[in-house]
Amino acid sequence: DGGITQSPKYLFRKEGQNVTLSCEQNLNHDAMYWYRQDPGQGLRLIYYSQIVNDFQKGDIAEGYSVSREKKESFPLTVTSAQKNPTAFYLCASSTGTESYNEQFFGPGTRLTVL
């Protein structure tokens, strides 16, 4: 089955540690996205990538980093510079074509900083 996966589902981190969240898709999509969601809020864009080896900052990129070395993978690193990293993190992908923008979301990773 085609889809988008994120791991782990739950992640605990001590303050001051970097942590990397995995996102993989087998939909052959060009574009991938990382969003952050806080309780009772909508999604905010962290980073996005429209093609391999290229990515752009979203609205809240500070304290985060990404890489896009392969089409199917878009890992997100939450660094110690991120002041309030506890949140629900969602990865998505889309075809990136001009006329259509349905985004497929993964199940999310819930990060808690202890």
Added chain:
Amino acid sequence: DAKTTQPPSMDCAEGRAANLPCNHSTISGNEYVYWYRQIHSQGPQYIIHGLKNNETNEMASLIITEDRKSSTLILPHATLRDTAVYYCIVISLHTGRRALTFGSGTRLQVQP
């Protein structure tokens, strides 16, 4: 991208139609209306989108007013599994960035 306004919450009886409104009075001519929903602690799910004509698929219908300043998502026969937060999003597909900007959405509670 244009901003949208949705009621924070709505209730609907199981089996009845759920009509979820969205106001997007500043929408421009090349912007589409998209609807997603998010069931608790899951990733959002695409429902439907449209530009100016009414649209229908297996999940829902989308009614866009003639002036395009508002729209209504219709779930024709709501079930308990339709309980979720519904997001109305306006987006231009002709800009470089196609990421979605989600507001707070409408929390739909389907009652048995």
